[in-house]
Amino acid sequence: MTIRISRRRLLTTAAATSIGVLAMPYLSRAADRPQITHGVQSGDVGADGGVVWARADRPSHMMVEVATTESFSHAKVLPPIAALPESDFTAKMLLENLPAGQETFYRVRFRDLAHPAISSEPAIGRFRTAPADRRDxxxxxxxxxxxxxxxxxxxxxxxxxxxxxxxxxxxxxxxxxxxxxxxxxxxxxxxxxxxxxxxxxxxxxxxxxxxxxxxxxxxxxxxxxxxxxxxxxxxxxxxxxxxxxxxxxxxxxxxxxxxxxxxxxxxxxxxxxxxxxxxxxxxxxxxxxxxxxxxxxxxxxxxxxxxxxxxxxxxxxxxxxxxxxxxxxxxxxxxxxxxxxxxxxxxxxxxxxxxxxxxxxxxxxxxxxxxxxxxxxxxxxxxxxxxxxxxxxxxxxxxxxxxxxxxxxxxxxxxxxxxxxxxxxxxxxxxxxxxxxxxxxxxxxxxxxxxxxxxxxxxxxxxxxxxxxxxxxxxxxxxxxxxxxxxxxxxxxxxxxxxxxxxxxxxxxxxxxxxxxxx
CATH class of the missing domain: 3.60.21.70 (Alkaline phosphatase D (PhoD))
Known part of the structure; x- marks a missing residue:
């Protein structure tokens, strides 16, 4: 399953939403959390964005934050997408309308669908959008x-x-x-x-x-x-x-x-x-x-x-x-x-x-x-x-x-x-x-x-x-x-x-x- 995110929506997500998602409570026992099983990937990157991928170990919502700095300051939180057994718990999200030539950082978590208060540890990836100018x-x-x-x-x-x-x-x-x-x-x-x-x-x-x-x-x-x-x-x-x-x-x-x-x-x-x-x-x-x-x-x-x-x-x-x-x-x-x-x-x-x-x-x-x-x-x-x-x-x-x-x-x-x-x-x-x-x-x-x-x-x-x-x-x-x-x-x-x-x-x-x- 793939979800499309417009640039307007990406760049205007409310800070309160970001804080609310990032502050969600976790269980103290790591074994009870969803797991990101095989790392993260990005692909088919163009001047306007690219696709990010990850896989969970159970029915979950994939939650993605996007930032232009490695510190994830002013990160934007995107609407979640389901990872279900029908796709072997994989999920892909298409990030669109990003600036050209931009170093982009993304952070992925999975939130347990049966227990929404429980989320995985994060996994971080990066990609650079294709240039609009004649760079190397x-x-x-x-x-x-x-x-x-x-x-x-x-x-x-x-x-x-x-x-x-x-x-x-x-x-x-x-x-x-x-x-x-x-x-x-x-x-x-x-x-x-x-x-x-x-x-x-x-x-x-x-x-x-x-x-x-x-x-x-x-x-x-x-x-x-x-x-x-x-x-x-x-x-x-x-x-x-x-x-x-x-x-x-x-x-x-x-x-x-x-x-x-x-x-x-x-x-x-x-x-x-x-x-x-x-x-x-x-x-x-x-x-x-x-x-x-x-x-x-x-x-x-x-x-x-x-x-x-x-x-x-x-x-x-x-x-x-x-x-x-x-x-x-x-x-x-x-x-x-x-x-x-x-x-x-x-x-x-x-x-x-x-x-x-x-x-x-x-x-x-x-x-x-x-x-x-x-x-x-x-x-x-x-x-x-x-x-x-x-x-x-x-x-x-x-x-x-x-x-x-x-x-x-x-x-x-x-x-x-x-x-x-x-x-x-x-x-x-x-x-x-x-x-x-x-x-x-x-x-x-x-x-x-x-x-x-x-x-x-x-x-x-x-x-x-x-x-x-x-x-x-x-x-x-x-x-x-x-x-x-x-x-x-x-x-x-x-x-x-x-x-x-x-x-x-x-x-x-x-x-x-x-x-x-x-x-």
Whole structure:
């Protein structure tokens, strides 16, 4: 459930109301109070505000105070919102019409619905609204969390990459998907190649694949048990999208579920997963299409982020060799493709970041063991076929419309790379050169590298991946990767840096913005 708060209401809440709520009595025994179970989050922050999220342990009212100072002097108390069993006691509040470029602090409590005099201890978070002026913008991105059985290991410092990213004080995290591994078991111990033992924090729900709504919810809540993740979430807003492992590996409507699943309907699993996904993240929800994940996030004059959904509308994961566009070759689907074109055409931001949960030219097989079927865009060398027809269409449109400064950011393949797309090296050449940057995993097994296809002429400018015979490296091996983007306010230059969990800058490039057509 989401509540909207107008700026007028936010800024004119009576001081007496604030005092009355803050002065409510508490029981002396902390165990009798509601608990905030998994920290706080903010997300989908724009120039006018953002969404805040928290979860209680019982039916409660979520109460939020908002201030522009860390001391919470002159804090405004917002009307409460219910956290009920139907949403697993999660609640989201949309704070609107805040000043642009404003450091905003929020304090969350939960008030017991059965005993209104009893409230939780507070939890505090912060975010900065997007700028209205051309100030510097900084953000991080990556994907793939708690995959391949690598969960929270306190002996290894937990999910270390989140602590590393937090030290950069980014404006937001662009989470490229595989936020969970609903199809992955988290065992108490995993024996490593060197004979040592990786020891996971475990919960009962992660002893099997997720099938019920509560099991999907539990997979998200498992990640929030990590101290690094909770500290990061309290300070850094998240722009989140999903990929396959929120449901199961390589899922599409044609997915044949393995024997580990008692539930045989992929559609039902996807529906349960989607509900849990929306409950667990601070997303601005679509009124036009409830549950929609693709959306545009405007982050000041220099940046628009186009968040894609490459799962909900795709055709079957078949061979995808069609030469004519139709339902079998859908990946984004016609409606999302039209939305992306409109958004790019209307954007006045210096940079248009296209957040794609899957890379454009890295070949990912649906059946990796037999090297068959198509999971991603890439269909192999040659002219565009199958799902590549959508990419050819959007690249041709970008060129013909005179749209400049597009950058693609992605994850999924569990290694770091930088690809420069050169039409002179491509089979399909009707596009302007552009960059694609790949980051991840944030906390999962490290794999790769994968084969590239030549349809759109990718040139590998950088790659960091395990060697032969070293697949599925644990996080403790250090090959966990994230990307960092900095846009300089004065010049509009974009610097992209690929880093590892130790914060070593592995590779970097600075891109100069090109002037666009007058608009």
């Amino acid at each position: 913008v900084s953000f991080v991105w990556g994907g793939d969390v708690a995959g391949q059985g690598w969960g929270i290991n306190p002996d290894d410092g937990g999910m270390v990459t989140f602590a590393t990213m937090r030290r950069h004080r980014p404006d937001f995290l662009l989470h490229s998907g595989d936020t969970i591994y609903a199809d992955g078991v988290i065992a108490a111990e995993v024996k490593l190649a060197d004979g040592k033992v990786w020891k996971n924090v475990t919960i009962p729900e992660k002893a099997k694949v997720a099938e019920t709504l509560d099991e999907f919810r539990a997979a998200h809540k498992y990640n929030f048990l990590d101290d690094n993740v909770r500290a990061f979430n309290a300070e850094v807003p998240i722009f989140v999208q999903w990929d396959d492992h929120e449901v199961t590996n390589n899922w599409s409507a044609s997915k044949q579920l393995p024997a580990a699943y008692k539930e045989r309907s992929i559609g039902l699993l996807a529906a349960r997963s989607a509900r849990a996904f929306h409950e667990m993240y601070p997303m601005r929800e679509s009124l036009a299409e409830p549950g929609r994940i693709y959306r545009t996030l405007h982050y000041g004059p220099h940046l628009d982020v186009f968040m894609l959904d490459e799962r909900s509308y795709r055709g079957a994961n078949g061979e995808n060799q069609q030469t004519a566009y139709g339902p079998e070759s859908y990946f984004l689907g016609p409606d999302q493709l039209a939305w992306l074109k409109r958004g790019l055409l209307n954007s006045r931001a210096t940079w248009k970041v296209i957040a794609s949960d899957m890379p454009l030219s890295i070949i990912v097989y649906d059946d990796a063991a037999n090297r068959s079927g198509s999971e991603a865009f890439a269909q192999g060398d040659g002219p565009p076929r199958g799902r590549e027809l959508e990419i050819a269409d959007i690249l041709r449109f970008i060129k013909s419309a005179g749209i400049v400064n597009t950058v693609w950011l992605t994850a999924d393949v569990h290694y770091a790379a930088a690809h420069y797309y050169n039409p002179d090296k491509a089979q399909f050449q009707d596009f302007e050169p552009f960059w694609e940057f790949v980051a991840g995993p944030l906390h999962a097994g490290t794999f790769g590298p994968n084969q590239l296809d030549n349809t759109f002429g990718p040139e590998v400018k950088f790659i960091k991946a395990p060697g032969q015979g070293q697949q599925n490296l644990p996080p403790s091996a250090g090959m966990q990767f994230f990307g960092h983007v900095r846009i300089e306010g004065a010049t509009g230059q974009m610097t992209v840096t690929l880093r590892d969990r130790a914060d070593v800058a592995l590779w970097s490039t600075t891109l100069d913005p090109r002037p666009g057509k007058p608009g």
